[in-house]
Amino acid sequence: MKFIFVRHGETDWNKKGLLQGHNDTELNKTGIQQAVQLLPTLEKYHFDVIYSSSLKRAYETAKIISNHFNVPIIISDHLKEKNFGSLAGKSWQENSEATGKDLKTIDRRQQYDYSPYGGETAEEVKARVKKFIEEVKISGYKQPLVISHGGIIRVLRPYSDEVPKVMNASVHQFDL
DSSP states (O other): OEEEEEEOOOBHHHHHTOOOTTOOOOBOHHHHHHHHHHHHHHGGGOOSEEEEOSSHHHHHHHHHHHHHHTOOEEEOGGGSOOOOGGGTTSOHHHHHHHHTSOHHHHHHTTOOBOGGGTOOBHHHHHHHHHHHHHHHHTSSOSSEEEEEOHHHHHHTGGGOSOOOOOOTTOEEEEEO
16 A cells, blocks of 8 residues: 655754754744645556644644545544653753763654653554554555654655655655
């Protein structure tokens, strides 16, 4: 089944380089503009449903798309960004200095364990994403558009030939 994933638009925390995780930040003006500018790109996908993370930055992006295409939105907590625990609200550099580990590299390799800080492990996030995909496959929808987060999209990289940078309001296609 083909899945189209979109990363939410920019937030002030993105602009400052801060890890957001489960913090419920909103889109900034640039993020709203990014979501609107994305609409012509999405025309070619003919999606019949939008699944969205319950976090505001993703849901606000989904609402802009839904209002334009008149497609229903289904909220799923399985799509929330990974939980960084107490590391959220700080930059990669601040967290690496505090922990003595190159957390960004560990994170990008999907080998992270944020549980000592009250967060999630890579395996827990992968399990959430797998459960979401299984639920969508039996939902009856044929072409889902998924609004989520960079960490969730990176989990799916093994299912794609392309390895683009996961930017705000970027589109990624997967056969799952």
